[in-house]
Amino acid sequence: MSMWDGYKKALKYTSPIGWLIVEGAETAATSIKSAAAKGIDDLKEEVAKQNLQLQFAQQQARVAQELAIARRIENAEEVEIEEFYDTSGKGHVGITIDGKTETGTLGVGGEGRHVTKRVYHFKGRKESETQAHVQETDAQS
Incomplete structure (x- = not known):
């Protein structure tokens, strides 16, 4: 396991929102790079997909944050x-x-x-x- 992978794994448990951002940025960069090689139409389509995925990840992060706050309030x-x-x-x-x-x-x-x-x-x-x-x-x- 590389040092970067170890950092991401630690981030996943210490800061779920930060991990989602890092993971999303890494995935987006890879997808956009491969779509750019195919052409402008594929690139536009990939950017639209990435925007939808980012919105979905933001929703999940908000839910995770609210659940973490609720658990902390309970305890x-x-x-x-x-x-x-x-x-x-x-x-x-x-x-x-x-x-x-x-x-x-x-x-x-x-x-x-x-x-x-x-x-x-x-x-x-x-x-x-x-x-x-x-x-x-x-x-x-």
Whole structure:
């Protein structure tokens, strides 16, 4: 096993999202290189496939991340969660007519804002139910 393969294997278990990115980039580079040798149409088709695969991998990474957070919440003694989601926008349309010069203007404008913040603080680790039961039984004896 090469050093690079060892690094990828370690990355798979330490950072699943990072591993997906590395694996996807490596696969994409190989596929695009082989499609480029065949011609522009094959290259365009391969790029479209890679975009779909990337979107799928991103979805899988989000699910894996949410599951990891859920497991950590379940096992933590104390959890603090702060989430901010703000999606807002505004727009305007205006028309101005000047009767003296017989001119007019029409304007359209808009602006949008998207804020997302997630902060999780995990403290401690819960004892498993069996350990708590054993301790409770020992305390009663």
